[in-house]
Amino acid sequence: MRGIAAAGAYVPRFRLSTDELADAWGTSHASGIERKAVPAADEDALTMAVSAAERALSDADVDRDEVTLAAAATTTPPLEEGEFVPRLVRALDLPQSVATATETGHTAAGAAALSRALDADGPALVVAADCPEGEPADADHPLGAGAAAFVVSDDAAAAVGDVAWHTDETPGVRFRERGDGDVGGLDITTYQRDAVRGAVTEAVSSLSVDPEEADAAAVHQPDGRFPYRAAGDLPLSNEAVAAGTVVDRVGDAGAATVPLGLLAALDGADDGETTVAAAFGGGTAAALAVEGGLSVAGVADLDGGTDIDYASYLRERGYVVSGEVSGGGAHVSLPNWRRSLDQRYRLVAGQCPECGGVTFPPEGACQSCHARVEFEPFEASRTGTVRALTVIGQGGAPPEFAELQQRDGAYAVAIVALESKEGTVTLPAQITDADPENVAVGDEVAATVRRIYEQEGVPRYGVKFEPTE
Ligand SMILES: [Zn+2]
Known part of the structure; x- marks a missing residue:
């Protein structure tokens, strides 16, 4: 049989x-x-x-x-x-x-x-x-x-x-x-x-x-x-x-x-x-x-x-890798970086014309319905709330962030939720201008453009978030 x-x-x-x-x-x-x-x-x-x-x-x-x-x-x-x-x-x-x-x-x-x-x-x-x-x-x-x-x-x-x-x-x-x-x-x-x-x-x-x-x-x-x-x-x-x-x-x-x-x-x-x-x-x-x-x-x-705890989970799953916007790997070529500037500076996300869901970065398939669509671009709110947090300690940073860590010590990487009228955009981002131990889930944060890292001799800039209180 x-x-x-x-x-x-x-x-x-x-x-x-x-x-x-x-x-x-x-x-x-x-x-x-x-x-x-x-x-x-x-x-x-x-x-x-x-x-x-x-x-x-x-x-x-x-x-x-x-x-x-x-x-x-x-x-x-x-x-x-x-x-x-x-x-x-x-x-x-x-x-x-x-x-x-x-x-x-x-x-x-x-x-x-x-x-x-x-x-x-x-x-x-x-x-x-x-x-x-x-x-x-x-x-x-x-x-x-x-x-x-x-x-x-x-x-x-x-x-x-x-x-x-x-x-x-x-x-x-x-x-x-x-x-x-x-x-x-x-x-x-x-x-x-x-x-x-x-x-x-x-x-x-x-x-x-x-x-x-x-x-x-x-x-x-x-x-x-x-x-x-x-x-x-x-x-x-x-x-x-x-x-x-x-x-x-x-x-x-x-x-x-x-x-x-x-x-x-x-x-x-x-x-x-x-x-x-x-x-x-x-x-x-x-x-x-x-x-x-x-x-x-x-x-x-x-x-x-x-x-494992939630911070370890985020790292294992790659939701929080380097603190840059999601979708960027450890190495981002200059053409790819250039193409993503609106996301990195202006938090431009995409709304799906099929289901209304929002996707960030606005690339690939819709994160809600998985359809391949032409997203309607929109700028997400520049203020948001910390939804999850992990501290990247000594030795834990990817190579491109090692310099920052040497200069600035441990840093926090958060998943930040930006409530926008089109929907909630969530993204992993670095927290700056704060002692990482003093940042907590639920804190309000605001976007600020900072130096992210230097690669191929070119400094890369993009959004980080700082606590508003
Ligand atoms: Zn969709």
Whole structure:
């Protein structure tokens, strides 16, 4: 019977508790999530995919040479989607004749990749790995990380009975939700919840198994409460949903969350047990039913981990790196610097013509709805509030700031929220003219243009913030 022959889970080591988030922001938008997994600074979806896949392949009774399909799913490819799987193939030493597939752009991508592998001939490797990012003010709160890998073959420990789909237009139900700019945001409205619940119910009801007989269910889980609501019209017990829910421990790992929930349920499940998985993304729900269980390497990662504080979190995630406006790396070429001058001096942000959300810097996709749009530029307010803070101490500064640190000692880097009529712009920025120990979350600050650093012999200037009291 075709199905899952071996599997591996990977969750990064660091954890951030929701209490830490709530302390930093005064509130948290991570409903039903106790802790979330945090990728280290040198981890991304590709490295997590490799780690999970190594575990699955080590446990599989399949030679790497025999793998005929490598399918990957992520919503956060660290490089062009087309370059993701070739690196995975190379890192895992899979044959270069392997067929490849990438599913991306929606949170049902993991289930879609698994479905492809079930339809393929010969042994297939499927990896869902994700570490989504969002505005630190709100959308980021529930976002976690993790990877789930499956070796699919005709000699499976856990047979996949069937896969069922339900697809419909669900306007406004976005791939990644964000609030309306208020810190009360990230509200999953009743309409959105009903749309997801309807699609999940239809897909699961189309399976050949009776959902009433499911011992466990991994249901779409952008937060800890959602899977219970999404399953509300199905005869699934709360115990079954709990057995397939991992978001409470690792956060919303995008396309990897439901696959990780499936692995948590399959690990140690008995031969006669039935597990249902139901993922939703982009208007499509995918459901599958699995009979039996297997031992899953790495599943203990779900509960382990080392707690870190919020300042460390901001550094590990790269939200606060060097104190310059977000989007600039350690090295910014002069042409790129020149192009970004309006942002650096005038705090020019972009408003999305599609959804009204604001994005800073106004580049790439809309941070609210992820659409590729031509932003309407506007100048953000030059006064704001410190929302989170970290002090870069001796030796902690990136090289371009070492000189400043030698001259001025430790400095504070804050995430500053600028309430503008178009929406709240949040950005990391250096705090100046203040003893970093005397700056606190909630302080009012005002923009001032200062020397940021010197690179390639050219001094670079831009906005920093100073306390107004
Ligand atoms: Zn938008």
